[in-house]
Amino acid sequence: MANPSNTTGAEAVDTAISKGLDLDGSQIPAPKLNLYNQIMGLEGNRQRSGVSNTMRSRIVRIGAKHLAQAELNQMLLDADFAPLKDKEVAFYYGGK
Incomplete structure (x- = not known):
C-alpha cells in the first residue's frame, strides 16, 4: 500500500x-496505461497558444471542483x- 504522504497532488x-x-500500489492494467x-x-505534440490560456484553463478545470461559481469567477x-x-x-x- 502506498504511503499516504505520497498520494496528494498532481505529482503523486x-x-x-x-x-x-x-x-x-496495485498495477494499472496495460490497456488503460497504453x-x-x-x-x-x-x-x-500539440502546438500551444500561450501560457496564460493554459493557466486559465487549468484554473477553471480544477477550481470548479473546489469553489462556487461566483467565487471562481470573481477570482478570475x-x-x-x-x-x-x-x-x-x-x-x-450545470449539474450542481
Whole structure:
C-alpha cells in the first residue's frame, strides 16, 4: 500500500503513472496505461497558444471542483483573466 504522504497532488499521480502503479500500489492494467500514454503523446505534440490560456484553463478545470461559481469567477476577474464562459458554467456547474 502506498504511503499516504505520497498520494496528494498532481505529482503523486504522475509518479504513480510513470511506475505503472495506482496510488494504492496495485498495477494499472496495460490497456488503460497504453491508452493514457497514447493520448498524452498526442497532447505533448500539440502546438500551444500561450501560457496564460493554459493557466486559465487549468484554473477553471480544477477550481470548479473546489469553489462556487461566483467565487471562481470573481477570482478570475481579480487576477485579470477572462470571466467564466457560458459553456464552462454549463459544463462545470450545470449539474450542481
